[in-house]
Amino acid sequence: MKASVSAILFSLFAATASAAPCSNTSAGFDAWKADFAKQAQKAGVGKRGLQALQSTKYSQSTINADRNQKSFKLSFEKFMQIRGADTIVAQARRKKAKNPNFYGSLEKQYGVPAGILLAIHGMETGFGGFMGDSSVVSSITTLAFDCRRSEFFIPHAIGALKLVDQGSITIATKGAKHGELGHTQFLPGNALRYGVDGNGDGVVDFYNITDAMASTANFLRQKGWRPGVGYQQGQPNFAVIQEWNAAGVYQKAIANMAARIDG
Numbered sequence: 426m427k428a429s430v431s432a433i434l435f436s437l438f439a440a441t442a443s444a445a446p447c448s449n450t451s452a453g454f455d456a457w458k459a460d461f462a463k464q465a466q467k468a469g470v471g472k473r474g475l476q477a478l479q480s481t482k483y484s485q486s487t488i489n490a491d492r493n494q495k496s497f498k499l500s501f502e503k504f505m506q507i508r509g510a511d512t513i514v515a516q517a518r519r520k521k522a523k524n525p526n527f528y529g530s531l532e533k534q535y536g537v538p539a540g541i542l543l544a545i546h547g548m549e550t551g552f553g554g555f556m557g558d559s560s561v562v563s564s565i566t567t568l569a570f571d572c573r574r575s576e577f578f579i580p581h582a583i584g585a586l587k588l589v590d591q592g593s594i595t596i597a598t599k600g601a602k603h604g605e606l607g608h609t610q611f612l613p614g615n616a617l618r619y620g621v622d623g624n625g626d627g628v629v630d631f632y633n634i635t636d637a638m639a640s641t642a643n644f645l646r647q648k649g650w651r652p653g654v655g656y657q658q659g660q661p662n663f664a665v666i667q668e669w670n671a672a673g674v675y676q677k678a679i680a681n682m683a684a685r686i687d688g
């Protein structure tokens with residue numbers, strides 16, 4: 426009996442699994458893309474998104490970056506020093522002073538204080554100074570195809586194609602090596618889900634500072650940010666900062682810098 430049950434399970438699995446397998450090299454990327462296009466279409470991706478998928482190229486630089494990720498265990502002090510925390514805080518304080526109404530209206534709408542948004546902006550891209558040099562769609566599609574973390578990246582690849590459909594990005598849009606995009610480096614699936622049109626021009630554009638900041642505030646709010654409540658370690662909103670980035674030292678850095686920016 427056991428054997429026949431597992432035989433049935435196996436055939437069910439084989440019927441639902443994608444016909445083109447993942448790979449640890451570029452071999453088979455085009456065949457996989459053809460299969461993935463069917464999956465994307467079923468998930469609701471439209472014509473523009475599918476065209477972008479067709480134009481993607483296997484991104485060897487993304488895979489090289491992925492393989493070279495080192496798990497770093499820096500102390501908090503060392504991390505702050507390496508990331509230039511003092512400079513970020515000083516720049517952020519100037520930006521806030523220059524544009525108090527902008528940050529004030531974001532806090533009014535989403536409950537997230539300026540310090541948090543500016544600390545994230547400074548940490549992620551140096552306030553938009555460098556937002557990446559890899560094609561977002563090619564990078565994220567390559568990671569969906571790569572065997573190491575297909576399951577994690579497939580929804581983000583679908584998200585990227587839907588962002589193309591809605592006019593937020595194109596095949597030419599550049600981001601970081603893992604497809605992170607815009608001023609605060611959203612992964613595409615998160616961009617799709619939490620993006621908002623902050624400046625009201627009809628496009629959710631993560632390379633526009635107003636849209637990017639509003640989207641970041643919206644992400645934090647949707648993840649449970651509570652207005653007027655503390656965000657240092659041990660306080661309720663620290664859990665929301667943990668949703669932004671998985672690294673403990675990064676989370677503490679954001680909370681520390683935010684308090685100094687708003688202080």
Ligand SMILES: [Ca+2]
Binds near residue numbers: 622633
């Ligand atoms: Ca907009």
